[in-house]
Amino acid sequence: MPSFSQIDWLSTFKVTFARGLASTVVLAIATAAGYLKFERELLYAWPFLAVFVVTIAHFITKGVGYVLSIGINDALLKLTIATALFFFSLLIACGDPIVYIVNRLAPRLLNITNFKLFNFVPLLIVYKQPSF
DSSP states (O other), X not given: OOOGGGBOHHHHHHHHHHHHXXXXXXXXXXXXXXXXXXXXXXXXXXXXXXHHHHHHHHXXXXXXXXXXXXXXXXXXHHHHHHHHHHHHHHHHHTTHHHHHHHXXXXXXXXXXXXXXXXXXXXXXXXXXXXXX
């Protein structure tokens, strides 16, 4: 696994923002159709919040997951973490088909290779390309 210093933070934030923006479109359509109930202000702020909320939630849940893997056995805490990851994954990944199309049409825009149609993870971390 690459180290923390090899993360391309700008590309990671760009991809997270693009996924948040695309998921905002999907959530706005679902809200307008009456399937979901979101406040308008939250929909406007979601692409910006996604960058911070999802990134922080990802590292917190990964850190707690690491602590749990070294011997602490609390089923309720594990269920809570799994539920949080599922929730953030749904909120972000619902816009992935839009980002997939944008990435296919303009691959240099997001600087990510091998973007799948549906990435069911809250945060896609982009690593720096090794220089030879």
